Amino acid sequence: MQQYGDGPAAAIIMGVSGAGKSTVGQQLAERLGWRFEEGDALHPPQNVAKMRSGQPLSDADRAPWLAAVAQVIDGWRRRGERGVITCSALKKVYRRQIIGDHGDVRLVYLEGSRELIASRVGARRGHFMPPSLLDSQFAALEPPGPDENPIIVGIDRPVEGVIESIVRALGPPAQSPQSAGSNLGDKG
Numbered sequence: 001m002q003q004y005g006d007g008p009a010a011a012i013i014m015g016v017s018g019a020g021k022s023t024v025g026q027q028l029a030e031r032l033g034w035r036f037e038e039g040d041a042l043h044p045p046q047n048v049a050k051m052r053s054g055q056p057l058s059d060a061d062r063a064p065w066l067a068a069v070a071q072v073i074d075g076w077r078r079r080g081e082r083g084v085i086t087c088s089a090l091k092k093v094y095r096r097q098i099i100g101d102h103g104d105v106r107l108v109y110l111e112g113s114r115e116l117i118a119s120r121v122g123a124r125r126g127h128f129m130p131p132s133l134l135d136s137q138f139a140a141l142e143p144p145g146p147d148e149n150p151i152i153v154g155i156d157r158p159v160e161g162v163i164e165s166i167v168r169a170l171g172p173p174a175q176s177p178q179s180a181g182s183n184l185g186d187k188g
Contacts, residue, residue: 007171008106009082010073011151012098014089014144015110016137018121020155020162021086024110027163028084032170035076035083042068056136062094070098073105090140095148108166109144112155 011034013025022038029036043065047057069087076083089095089107099105114134121134144150151169153162 007082007104009077009102009104011084011106011108011166011170012069012073012089012095013084013086013108013110014095015112015155016088016090016117016141017134018117019110019112020120020159021088021110023159024108024155024162024166025084025086027159028108028166031163031167032082032084035081037072037083037085039065039069039085039087042072051133054133056133056140066094066097070100073098073102077102077104088137090137091142092144092148095144106170107144107148107150108169109150109152110155110162111143111152114138116156 011028013021013028015021022040025038026036028034043051047061047065050057050061066087069085072085073083075081087094087098089098095107099107118134144152151166153165153169155162
């Protein structure tokens with residue numbers, strides 16, 4: 001477990017459905033010793049029902065969900081906690097709503113080809129998001145630009161490599177009294 005000095009208060013793991021947000025988010029939070037929130041769990045029941053039936057969400061449908069994601073992040077910040085939250089955050093306007101002007105919230109974009117992600121979505125079971133909505137996800141996707149200071153990580157490798165890239169991009173761990181004299185070097 002690593003604790004970060006002046007690093008971010010929160011990391012939003014974003015990308016289309018099937019990019020690995022939940023897997024990466026959970027493992028990243030465990031690695032950092034941060035709280036974890038599954039953004040999909042914050043969807044109102046009517047959103048889940050709509051997606052389950054194969055209908056993409058409208059911006060109006062997403063509004064209460066995005067507000068709930070922002071509230072989780074704001075709660076962590078108020079309490080001085082750090083956390084990782086998953087959220088597709090496909091459009092820049094959504095990301096602005098979630099992040100606002102908080103410079104201590106980092107965006108982590110899990111980037112992958114449509115083919116790779118389609119194979120993942122087709123293989124998973126029990127998720128409310130059907131494979132038929134993947135095209136609408138890619139159509140809505142506005143990859144984050146440099147002005148959003150994103151951490152962009154390719155997902156075409158093992159999860160451990162994805163996590164390591166994110167940890168490195170977030171910054172060096174704060175020195176604890178026990179580790180102040182040791183330098184393990186970069187193992188990646």
